[in-house]
Amino acid sequence: MGAFEEIKGKAKEAVGDLTDNEALQAEGEAQKEKGQAEREATQERAKAEAHEKKADAKEAEQDLAERAK
Secondary structure, eight states, rough: HHHHHHHHHHHHHHHHHHHHHHHHHHHHHHHHHHHHHHHHHHHHHHHHHHHHHHHHHHHHHHHHHTTTT
């Protein structure tokens, strides 16, 4: 979703540059930045989920070690 917003924003920004339309340039820049933020947030969520799964695996490993005593 973020990548698509980023592409749309870049396109609007480029059209605004070509037509000397400052409002369209600003809209495109804002949309591009929104897309970048969405993409970065998605990447960070994926990293967090991977860390949570790793922590869950370590917790299960710890539980097994405690039961083996």
